[in-house]
Amino acid sequence: MIKQELKKLVVYGFFLAIILIPMLGFKSSTFEPGRAFKTLGVFLAILVLNIVVKAIRSSKRAVSVQKTPWTERMGKQINRVPRIYSIGGLLALALAFPLFADNYMIDVGITCLIYVCLGLGLNIVVGLCGLLDLGYIAFYAVGAYTYSLLNLTFGLSFWSALPIGIVLGMIVGCIIGYPTLKMRGDYLAIVTLGFGEIVRLVLNNWDSLTAGPNGLFGMKRPSLYYPGFTEDGFEWMVYYLKSLPSLYYFILGIAILTIIGVRRLDNSRIGRAWIAIREDEVAAELSGVPTTWIKLLAYALGAAFASVAGAFFAAKLSYTNPNFFLFMESCIVLCIVVLGGVGSIPGIVVAAFVLIAAPEIFRGLENYRMLAFGAIMTTMMVLKPEGLIPASRRRRELHEDIETTSKD
Amino acid sequence: MTSRQAILELSDIHTYYGNIHALKGVSCAIPTGEIACLIGANGAGKSTTLMTIFGVQRASQGEIFFKGTSIQHLRPEKVAALGVSQTPEGRQIFPRMSTHENLEMGAFLRKDKTGIQEDIEWVFSLFPVLKDRTRQLGGTLSGGEQQMLAIGRALMSRPELLLLDEPSLGLAPKLVEKIFETILEINKAGVTIFLVEQNAHMALTISGSGYVMETGRIVLADKASALLENEQVKKAYLGE
Numbered sequence: 279m280i281k282q283e284l285k286k287l288v289v290y291g292f293f294l295a296i297i298l299i300p301m302l303g304f305k306s307s308t309f310e311p312g313r314a315f316k317t318l319g320v321f322l323a324i325l326v327l328n329i330v331v332k333a334i335r336s337s338k339r340a341v342s343v344q345k346t347p348w349t350e351r352m353g354k355q356i357n358r359v360p361r362i363y364s365i366g367g368l369l370a371l372a373l374a375f376p377l378f379a380d381n382y383m384i385d386v387g388i389t390c391l392i393y394v395c396l397g398l399g400l401n402i403v404v405g406l407c408g409l410l411d412l413g414y415i416a417f418y419a420v421g422a423y424t425y426s427l428l429n430l431t432f433g434l435s436f437w438s439a440l441p442i443g444i445v446l447g448m449i450v451g452c453i454i455g456y457p458t459l460k461m462r463g464d465y466l467a468i469v470t471l472g473f474g475e476i477v478r479l480v481l482n483n484w485d486s487l488t489a490g491p492n493g494l495f496g497m498k499r500p501s502l503y504y505p506g507f508t509e510d511g512f513e514w515m516v517y518y519l520k521s522l523p524s525l526y527y528f529i530l531g532i533a534i535l536t537i538i539g540v541r542r543l544d545n546s547r548i549g550r551a552w553i554a555i556r557e558d559e560v561a562a563e564l565s566g567v568p569t570t571w572i573k574l575l576a577y578a579l580g581a582a583f584a585s586v587a588g589a590f591f592a593a594k595l596s597y598t599n600p601n602f603f604l605f606m607e608s609c610i611v612l613c614i615v616v617l618g619g620v621g622s623i624p625g626i627v628v629a630a631f632v633l634i635a636a637p638e639i640f641r642g643l644e645n646y647r648m649l650a651f652g653a654i655m656t657t658m659m660v661l662k663p664e665g666l667i668p669a670s671r672r673r674r675e676l677h678e679d680i681e682t683t684s685k686d
Numbered sequence: 687m688t689s690r691q692a693i694l695e696l697s698d699i700h701t702y703y704g705n706i707h708a709l710k711g712v713s714c715a716i717p718t719g720e721i722a723c724l725i726g727a728n729g730a731g732k733s734t735t736l737m738t739i740f741g742v743q744r745a746s747q748g749e750i751f752f753k754g755t756s757i758q759h760l761r762p763e764k765v766a767a768l769g770v771s772q773t774p775e776g777r778q779i780f781p782r783m784s785t786h787e788n789l790e791m792g793a794f795l796r797k798d799k800t801g802i803q804e805d806i807e808w809v810f811s812l813f814p815v816l817k818d819r820t821r822q823l824g825g826t827l828s829g830g831e832q833q834m835l836a837i838g839r840a841l842m843s844r845p846e847l848l849l850l851d852e853p854s855l856g857l858a859p860k861l862v863e864k865i866f867e868t869i870l871e872i873n874k875a876g877v878t879i880f881l882v883e884q885n886a887h888m889a890l891t892i893s894g895s896g897y898v899m900e901t902g903r904i905v906l907a908d909k910a911s912a913l914l915e916n917e918q919v920k921k922a923y924l925g926e
């Protein structure tokens with residue numbers, strides 16, 4: 279086995295060298311051979327880690343075949359605690375977070391919560407309906423730009439712009455959904471990827487409307503209204519959420535509403551129809567599922583959640599710019615869904631925190647922090663392909679052997 | 687076979703797959719309460735006929751009547767709501783749903799919970815094997831069990847007309863016999879059955895009337911017992 283791995287190591291290293299040498303630049307005046315070796319070194323370290331992991335796994339398999347994995351045992355322990363306590367505890371922690379965190383941590387927390395909303399929205403399309411969408415961030419952009427433009431041109435407040443943003447997001451979702459109704463898998467992924475790029479390029483080049491790459495700025499923050507009593511009598515007072523903790527509580531509220539919404543959808547008739555379409559479209563159609571509408575609904579609802587997150591994002595920064603909506607962002611959201619466990623709500627929440635907070639934690643590594651990110655992803659997918667907290671259905675599917683033996 | 691008694695009637699149906707003319711004027715009538723079968727070789731257009739009836743494939747010409755109303759313009763879910771049900775070819779069940787969930791999906795258009803529960807019990811009484819597999823995933827069932835599940839799922843919408851697409855495909859002879867016995871039993875419960883089969887002998891034995899299809903056309907239509915004696919059918923499909 280070691281011999282095999284060494285062979286792999288040499289071959290991969292050779293390929294990497296071929297790819298890296300031109301990238302590091304022959305002509306560059308600041309050519310540093312050291313940089314190339316550093317990168318190679320990191321790569322080799324990952325491969326060595328791979329060998330170690332494989333060795334540990336194979337030895338474990340030999341020693342204890344019957345032992346249940348630690349994650350499952352931990353899951354059982356967690357399930358022992360009544361649900362209300364665990365959820366209440368998490369909620370209390372989330373509510374108390376700004377009290378002991380500094381501004382930087384709160385800011386990261388806000389970003390994490392935005393990605394929770396995005397991940398849960400994409401989960402409807404990818405996790406439940408089984409449509410691979412690589413351009414999801416386009417709907418986030420639609421939400422952000424809708425609020426920005428409505429606020430800047432017409433002075434609409436966050437709350438009156440939000441429903442318009444949601445409706446627009448849903449319409450755009452149907453626009454991408456309709457032509458791709460008959461597509462599946464790779465073809466759908468390519469079309470949605472192109473669509474995401476189209477939206478970004480339009481935002482980048484439509485100078486008169488979107489101010490191009492300069493972006494839009496000066497939007498009002500989300501506001502809260504409260505009754506006030508002045509000399510003229512009763513009046514609604516406006517409070518703009520400017521401080522980070524107030525924004526944090528605001529997005530926490532949106533995230534909780536999203537979680538409740540997605541959970542209810544998951545358990546509904548529509549949710550079952552989505553799963554049926556994911557499993558087998560023809561069979562779903564023959565069971566009387568109106569596949570066309572149900573698929574469009576998945577796109578529209580997924581887009582609606584992204585649109586809300588986008589509107590908040592633009593309002594929070596008071597600035598938006600096409601480069602916030604790169605393909606990389608779509609990838610990260612998709613990674614959150616896959617890493618957390620396709621179709622699993624708690625998994626996606628945890629994964630959003632892991633994937634968004636991890637690059638921040640590894641900021642000390644500077645340019646190598648994305649490498650740490652990649653290493654986490656790879657290790658996770660090797661060790662737990664069904665995700666951090668897999669949906670029960672998904673766990674059964676990937677560990678059929680365990681399931682069937684325990685049943686019979 | 688007068689048209690007044692027919693639950694389903696096809697008149698001059700043409701269906702295309704892109705440029706391929708798959709059905710070239712199919713006409714037939716399924717008498718209410720009977721088992722009718724459609725036999726023919728691979729690629730004759732048998733499955734296409736069923737898909738066209740259900741509205742998954744659109745007929746470019748011709749008319750389909752279900753209980754006297756024209757249905758060729760309806761979407762599949764509307765056809766299902768009228769009381770037609772179909773098992774897809776090659777036992778397409780939902781592999782990652784349990785047996786119970788599969789059956790529940792079959793009742794997707796129904797809202798009467800007690801009725802659904804009764805029908806699940808009925809399916810279990812027709813196929814007792816499935817009862818032991820209630821919580822097992824569809825994809826882990828054996829081929830025969832999957833076929834039973836597919837038929838069971840189709841029954842869950844309480845259809846008046848059941849379209850069966852090759853229920854014997856890839857099953858052991860003993861299982862085929864068992865499945866055909868159950869089909870007879872379902873028919874006795876009042877469900878009209880339109881059976882598409884390659885296993886011509888079995889299909890004609892249990893059917894009241896039969897149709898023979900060749901390259902998108904119906905070439906023979908008669909009582910099933912007469913078709914069993916027909917020299918042409920004997921030679922081409924019964925191997926005698």
